Amino acid sequence: MNRPIRVLVVDDDFRVAGLHRDVVASRTGFTALDAVQSLGAARQATKAHAPDLLLVDAFLPDGDGVEFVAAAGIDAFVLSAATDAATVRRALQAGALAYLTKPFDARVLAERLDRYARMRNLLVTDRPLEQEQIDRALAIMHGGAEPATVARSATEQLILEGLGDDEASAAEIAERVGISRATAQRHLAGLASRGLVEVRLRYGTTGRPEHQYVAVRR
Template sequence: MTSPLRVLVVDDDFRVAGLHRDAVDSVPGFRALEPARSLTAARAAIAAERPDLLLIDNYLPDGEGIELVRATDVDALVLSAATDAATVRRALRAGAIGYLLKPFDARALRDRLERYARYRNVLDAAELEQDDIDRALAIVHGEPVTTTRSATEQLVLATLGAGEASAGEVADACGISRATAQRHLAALAARGIVDVRLRYGSTGRPEHRYAASRG
C-alpha cells in the first residue's frame, strides 16, 4: 500500500490552520501533520517529520513564508490573502508550485491536492521523457493534458503490432530499459490502448503479456 502524502500546514491563526489540516485529512491519499504556527516551528517540523508538501501562509510572526519556500527542499503551495502581483511573482520565483488566495472554498484546496498527487505520481519514475515532464506540469497547473503519443510510445505500439509480447521482449525490440517499457505499457493499458493478460507457467509468478487493443 502506498504511504499517504504528508502535508504540513503553516499558519499563525490556529482556527485557519485547523480548518486546513482537516481539509487535508479529508482527501484520500493525504495525511496532515500537526500544524506549525511560525517559521521556527515549521523548520523544526520539516526536520523532524519530512513532509512531502507545505501549505504555507506568507505573513508569519517571525518572517515570510515565501522565504522558507525558497530555503527548503519541500514542495509548497502558498495560501495567502496577498493579492499584489509582486508577492505572487516572488512566491513562484521562490519555487512554490501554486498560489491560492484566501479565503477559498475547501473544494479549491481539494482540487489542488488531488492534482498534486497526480503530479507526484507522474514524476515518481526513475527516468522521465519530455512528455512525462510536460504532463506533470500541465496537471499541477490545471491545464488540459495532451494525449499526443511520445516517440517511445509509438515505438512500443509498433512493436505490439507484430503480436503479443512481454515487457522484456518490448524492451529488447525497442532498445529501451525494461523499466521504461513497463512504464509505457502500464500507461497505455490505463488508457485502454493496450490489453494485458496473464500467462501462467509451470512455476513462479505469472507473466504479464501485452497486445494492442482491438476495441
C-alpha cells in the same frame, strides 16, 4: 504501496490552519501533520517530521513565508490573502507549485492536492523521464489538458508499463501513470481492441462488475 504524502500546514491563524489541515486529512493518500503557527515551529517540524509538501501562509509573525518556501527545498503551496502581483511572483520564483488566495473553498485546496498527488506519482521514479512525461506532469499540476505533444502511442506505452504484470482497473492505472481515469479507459479500450490488453470482470458483493485489465504477453 506508496507511503502517504506528509503535509505540514503553516498558518498563524489556528482556525484557518485547522481547516486546511482537515482538508488534507480528508484526501486519500495524504497524512496531515500537526499544523504550526510560526516559522520557528515550521523549521522544527520539518526537521522532526520530514514533510513532503508544505502549505504556507505568505506572511507570518516571525518572518516571510515565501522566503521560508525558497529555503526549505520542499514542495510547497503558498496560501495567502495577498493578491498583489509582486507577492505572487515572489512565490512562484521561490518554487511554489500553487498559489491560493484566501479565503477559498475547501474544494479548491482538495483539487490542488489531488493534482499534486498525480503529478508526484508520475515523477517519483528512478527511470529517466521522457519529455512527454514531464509535459504531462506540468499539465496535471497546473490544470491543463493533456499536452498535444503527447502521442497516443507514448501514452499507451506508459499505460502498459504502469500495468506491468498486474491485473488492475482503469482507476488504478490512471493513478500509477498520472493521467485521468477517462484517458486511461479510452487508451485501455484501444489496447484491448488490438489484443494488447485482456479485459476481465471482477465481481464484488454488490453492484455492477468492475473491468480489470491484464497485459497480453507474446
